[in-house]
Ligand SMILES: NC(=O)C1=CN([C@@H]2O[C@H](COP(=O)(O)OP(=O)(O)OC[C@H]3O[C@@H](n4cnc5c(N)ncnc54)[C@H](O)[C@@H]3O)[C@@H](O)[C@H]2O)C=CC1
């Protein structure tokens with residue numbers, strides 16, 4: 183099913199109590215989306231001083247400067263307080279830390295509540311998507327798990343600029359329950375059952391956004407960027423379909439939609455990391471300069487391993503890996519492999 187399954191926030195009852203783990207830019211913004219949709223939301227912040235700032239000033243000034251948070255949000259650094267009585271659980275920590283965090287919260291999660299991933303990475307070492315890590319660590323059926331993805335730059339949404347997303351779950355009921363909670367006058371959630379495509383869309387667009395950042399940093403113009411975005415979408419679709427995704431998901435919000443937003447916006451951390459690489463900083467210097475999560479940097483290696491396992495060619499992502507490794511000059515990155523034969527290929 184496609185994104186035509188729009189869900190209205192005033193259908194049925196919204197959950198009374200929702201927990202969000204992760205008080206970074208997306209966890210906090212999503213908490214605002216849910217609170218503005220009528221839920222009472224408690225955010226878990228690792229650092230007590232951040233929980234205090236959210237409670238006392240209704241602000242998260244490091245991650246969302248200038249944004250006032252609604253009254254429906256509270257925050258705590260104590261997990262039992264956050265999870266007790268929650269009807270839904272949303273997860274928004276960096277992907278590489280999800281497994282360790284799930285091990286900590288496993289025993290505290292109320293029975294039968296939907297578990298929702300807001301994350302856009304795959305796990306290094308295993309290549310698992312976040313919904314697969316959740317299923318493994320919490321031993322819950324796919325019907326209880328949902329993922330949210332789409333063109334969702336946190337700060338724009340926190341400013342209440344109209345935006346859409348897609349909620350995917352193997353169970354359309356679960357997707358619909360989550361989408362109802364995650365809808366408000368400025369944020370619309372659509373539903374589908376293509377979890378693989380929805381999740382991989384969010385992961386793969388980050389890698390193409392790093393490539394766009396690199397060519398931007400070098401100083402190349404719109405032709406190069408449009409060529410990389412367009413060929414990048416082909417690469418994303420080939421990869422996702424090889425792993426069972428529906429091709430139409432990649433032309434929806436979680437594919438093309440997110441690709442456009444992330445490649446165009448200086449707010450994107452992946453795009454920013456790429457730009458620094460293009461300006462000549464090496465991988466370690468870029469990591470040192472980023473104070474927020476750029477998931478793409480960690481996802482390159484596992485995605486290329488997965489691609490190789492299914493014989494999928496990913497010329498752009500391969501070149502990003504080479505730039506990260508310092509074996510390709512940023513100015514040599516192109517929408518095709520420079521080692522390609524001269525024989526023209528079908529588009
Ligand atoms: N920021 C955005 O616009 C969007 C982000 N996402 C995804 O949301 C996920 C979270 O990203 P952001 O909130 O943007 O990142 P962020 O860098 O703004 O915040 C990450 C949060 O996790 C905390 N954290 C770091 N290491 C941790 C650990 N080991 N255990 C627990 N917490 C830890 C940090 O203190 C911070 O509060 C990522 O997968 C990202 O791709 C998805 C859509 C939009």
Ligand SMILES: O=C(CO)COP(=O)(O)O
Pocket residue numbers: 302332333334335336388391440443444449450451452453475476477
């Ligand atoms: O996922 C995002 C927009 O949809 C956020 O992108 P960045 O993680 O690159 O900031």
